[in-house]
Amino acid sequence: MSALLSIKDLQKSFGAVIVADASSFDVAQGEAVGILGPNGAGKTSLFNLITGALRADAGTIHFDDQDITKISAAARCKLGVARSFQIPQPFAGMTVFENALVGATQGGGLRGREAEVHALDVLDETGLADKANMRAGSLSLLERKRLELARALSAKPKLLLLDEIAGGLTDAECGALIDTIKRIHANGTTIIWIEHVVHALMAVAERLIVIDFGRKIAEGEPKAVMDSPEVKEIYLGIAADA
Numbered sequence: 001m002s003a004l005l006s007i008k009d010l011q012k013s014f015g016a017v018i019v020a021d022a023s024s025f026d027v028a029q030g031e032a033v034g035i036l037g038p039n040g041a042g043k044t045s046l047f048n049l050i051t052g053a054l055r056a057d058a059g060t061i062h063f064d065d066q067d068i069t070k071i072s073a074a075a076r077c078k079l080g081v082a083r084s085f086q087i088p089q090p091f092a093g094m095t096v097f098e099n100a101l102v103g104a105t106q107g108g109g110l111r112g113r114e115a116e117v118h119a120l121d122v123l124d125e126t127g128l129a130d131k132a133n134m135r136a137g138s139l140s141l142l143e144r145k146r147l148e149l150a151r152a153l154s155a156k157p158k159l160l161l162l163d164e165i166a167g168g169l170t171d172a173e174c175g176a177l178i179d180t181i182k183r184i185h186a187n188g189t190t191i192i193w194i195e196h197v198v199h200a201l202m203a204v205a206e207r208l209i210v211i212d213f214g215r216k217i218a219e220g221e222p223k224a225v226m227d228s229p230e231v232k233e234i235y236l237g238i239a240a241d242a
């Protein structure tokens with residue numbers, strides 16, 4: 001499989017706080033990659049660097065064979081990079097359908113009937129079809145998480161970045177969301193998923209990357225990564241020789 005995303009020697013600091021420390025990794029077309037790490041490790045900052053909300057101090061980001069390191073967030077979105085936010089950020093006064101329509105027109109570049117059909121398809125895919133006419137601000141937490149997913153998908157992404165989308169859900173809600181994300185992945189969308197709910201990540205990710213202080217400390221097959229002494233010690237706080 002060829003790399004859809006290729007990150008090389010990415011560096012970013014806020015004063016003394018290093019959020020990306022010579023980070024390098026590739027994500028193949030069609031892959032589902034999970035990212036784990038302690039609070040403050042730099043996970044969301046990594047998404048901000050990939051989407052263009054943050055500029056890297058050094059290093060390069062290639063997406064779909066283009067160097068996107070210095071292009072705007074809007075241009076990256078048009079090329080096919082879309083994300084969900086850890087704290088849902090819908091247009092609260094608009095309906096669920098209108099929220100999806102904004103993504104379809106602004107991110108997906110669709111117009112008129114084509115945009116409407118795509119927005120409706122995305123609401124169907126994310127289990128929100130029967131909420132299409134509700135105000136986004138009146139949704140439950142699970143529905144807001146689903147709307148985050150819908151808003152990102154409506155932009156027709158090649159790469160979908162999910163930031164802690166399972167947090168705060170009940171087990172049943174989390175299970176339903178996992179099924180939706182698995183379906184999206186099975187339909188061919190490449191996914192990078194940051195998540196603290198490890199069992200959710202393990203259900204979807206084909207590869208895990210663990211970061212701490214902006215540095216990659218482990219990468220590989222999910223179970224092997226979770227079993228590695230470094231990850232147990234640094235991520236779970238269990239001493240390697242315990």
Ligand SMILES: Nc1ncnc2c1ncn2[C@@H]1O[C@H](COP(=O)(O)OP(=O)(O)OP(=O)(O)O)[C@@H](O)[C@H]1O
Pocket residue numbers: 014017019037038039040041042043044045046
């Ligand atoms: N714009 C900013 N200015 C200054 N410091 C920032 C900024 N954004 C993030 N940070 C700091 O960078 C560090 C990494 O933050 P980041 O949100 O990337 O971590 P995270 O791994 O996503 O954490 P969590 O799991 O808690 O969401 C934190 O110490 C945070 O306070």
